[in-house]
Amino acid sequence: MASGNRSQTAQGLTLIAPPLAYAVLVLAAPLLTILAYSFFKDGYLTVIREFTLENYRAVWADPIFHRIMLRSLVVAALVTLATVVLAFPVAYFLSFAVAPQKKAMWLFLITIPFWTSYLIRVFLWKVILGYNGVINSGLKTLGIIEQPLTFILYNVNSMVITLAHAYAPFAILPIFIALEKIDRSLLEAGRDLGESRAMTFWRVTLPLAMPGVVAAALIVFIPTIGDYVTPALIGGGKIPMIANMIQAQMLDLDNRPMGSALAVTAMLIVAVISLVFIALNRRFLKVRQ
DSSP, X not given: OHHHHHHHHHHHHHHHHHHHHHHIIIIIHXXXXXXXXXXXXXXXXXXXXXXXXXXXXXXHHOHHHHHHHHHHHHHHHHHHHHHHHHHHHHHHHHHHTSOGGGHHHHHHHHTGGGGSOHHHHHHHHHHHHSTTSHHHHHHHHTTSOSSOOSSSSSSHHHHHHHHHHHHHHHHHHHHHHHHHTSOHHHHHHHHHTTOOHHHHIIIIIHHHHHHHHHHHHHHHHHHHHTOOHHHHHTSXXXXXXXXXXXXXXXXXXXXXXXXXXXXXXXXXXXXXXXXXXXXXXXXXXXXXX
């Protein structure tokens, strides 16, 4: 019997060995490299491999880092809120209103934006929101405005719009999956007990769909903080986020230890916020139950 268990364990290890090795090579190795660099000293066009905590001291004492990190968190929170709020009705419609035989087609249509490069989609939004873009040209043609609107590009609003559109499918799919798992008899029971549709949604549907909402929020929030392209193009370089600050240290200033310390610090902050968010969500669900 013990021999059989060892044989099954060996087979399991054999199966997971290739993806595990790939994950270590592609994910763990770069992260460990960045972590190691964050404890080294910077020399002129070189890295001095001597242990130091000075990089982290400089990061936490830098008011510019505080301001840019706070801005990144605020922008990511706004994008997450906008994306989830807009994605939930779409996912709800797909789950409850679309015929089962047509759901696959709707999901296929939702994934169409992934057929084009993310960079191309960002450029398209720049064309749409630009001074001579689609919106301004249309409003001038209709006689609504005489001069192009200047507040729809190169600001936080334009960044939120662009990022919310880019990450919308990431939010729709997990919410849709959570809604699909809801037992419809529970909703019928709520209405049979005299609850209105709104109260049934608030007391039954929404709590049961919260795992999908939380997944969608984290899927959008985490990569949004590290987005580099949108602040550079849609923000016009005037509203840098933490990824732009890391890029400047790594490439423009050739200070890889400081850039690595910024990256590690940002990852830790995001990890803590994500864990707190998950803990609060679990507490909310327990209270609702």
